[in-house]
Amino acid sequence: MSQLRFPLAETPDPQTEERGRLLFAGDTEFVKGVVVMSGLPPADRLEVCFAGRSNVGKSSLINALTGRKGLARASNTPGRTQEINFFTAGEDHYLVDLPGYGFANAPLPVVEKWQKLLKQYLSGRQTLRRAFVLIDARHGVKKVDEEIMSLLDSAAVTFQCVLTKADKVKANERKAVLDRTRAALSKHPAAFPEIVLTSSEKGDGIPTLRAIIATLT
Numbered sequence: 001m002s003q004l005r006f007p008l009a010e011t012p013d014p015q016t017e018e019r020g021r022l023l024f025a026g027d028t029e030f031v032k033g034v035v036v037m038s039g040l041p042p043a044d045r046l047e048v049c050f051a052g053r054s055n056v057g058k059s060s061l062i063n064a065l066t067g068r069k070g071l072a073r074a075s076n077t078p079g080r081t082q083e084i085n086f087f088t089a090g091e092d093h094y095l096v097d098l099p100g101y102g103f104a105n106a107p108l109p110v111v112e113k114w115q116k117l118l119k120q121y122l123s124g125r126q127t128l129r130r131a132f133v134l135i136d137a138r139h140g141v142k143k144v145d146e147e148i149m150s151l152l153d154s155a156a157v158t159f160q161c162v163l164t165k166a167d168k169v170k171a172n173e174r175k176a177v178l179d180r181t182r183a184a185l186s187k188h189p190a191a192f193p194e195i196v197l198t199s200s201e202k203g204d205g206i207p208t209l210r211a212i213i214a215t216l217t
Contacts, residue, residue: 004182005182005186005193006161006181006185006193006194006195007193007194007195008178008194008195008196008197009195009196009197009205009208009212010208011207011208012207012212016211016214016215017207017211019211019214020209020210020211020212020213020215021207021210022090022214023093023214024065024066024067024089024090024210025067026089026090026091027088027090028066028068028071028087028088028089028090028095030071030085030086031086031087031088031094032085033083033084033085033086034083034085034086034117035082035083037117037120037121037124040084040086040121040125041086041094043125043126043127044127045092045093045127046094046127046129046217047086047093047096047127047128047129048093048094048096048128048130048131048132049084049095049096049097049098049128049131049132050062050095050096050097050132051101051131051132051133051134051148051152051159052100052134052145052164053100053136053142053144053145054100055100055136056134056135056136056164057134057136057164057200058072058134059072059097060200060201061134061162061164061198062095062097063200064198064206065206065209065213066087066089066095071087072085072087072097082099082110082113083099084096084098084099084117089213094127096128098118099114101144101147101148118151119151122151122152122155122157123155128157129158129216130157130158130160130212130213130216131152131157131158131160132160132161132209133145133148133152133159133161133162134162135162135163135164135181136163136164136165137163137164137165137166137168137169137174138165138169138177140177140180140181140184141181141184141185145184146184149184149188149190149191152190153189155190157190158190158192159188159190159191159192160191160192160194160195160196160212161181161185161191161192161196162195162198162205163177163178163195163196163197164199165199165200165201166197166198166199166205167199167201167204181195182195196208
């Protein structure tokens with residue numbers, strides 16, 4: 001029997017889960033928003049970034065990870081925030097919040113400027129260990145998600161799929177969602193071979209994601 005491609009990430013053992021809890025139990029502070037590469041903070045600590053189309057629940061996920069409801073603020077207007085936002089997690093990590101992609105209401109020059117900055121960041125940040133690509137479990141992988149995955153492929157940045165709002169999907173529909181997600185991920189060489197299923201509202205998957213981040217080297 002062949003092993004399932006892109007299985008769900010396993011619940012961490014107690015020791016690893018505690019390591020993740022401790023990472024996010026410390027101070028988490030907003031550092032700065034960056035609009036040009038020269039504005040990046042020093043690459044002096046390990047960092048992970050979070051990407052996702054607008055309204056996928058990215059801000060809610062970052063807030064759930066850190067236990068701070070107002071840390072990352074959501075914008076309901078796609079393309080409004082064009083900054084790469086840096087937050088500290090403990091003394092050794094940066095959490096990097098990439099702007100939501102989905103630019104129906106954004107002028108073309110704004111889109112082009114953001115895409116250029118994103119490509120430069122992904123290609124040139126040596127301390128970036130993993131990108132987490134957030135997918136709304138209710139809707140699955142969309143064309144814009146495929147585009148960001150292809151960009152991560154070309155930048156040779158390992159990315160891991162995080163399904164958000166899993167509590168909004170009925171149990172009997174979950175397998176179909178996962179099957180479609182796995183099919184999409186199989187096309188991308190940079191995709192990490194595990195999926196994390198989360199609900200920021202219920203707290204599902206949050207300890208697992210914390211542990212994954214805490215154990216990256």
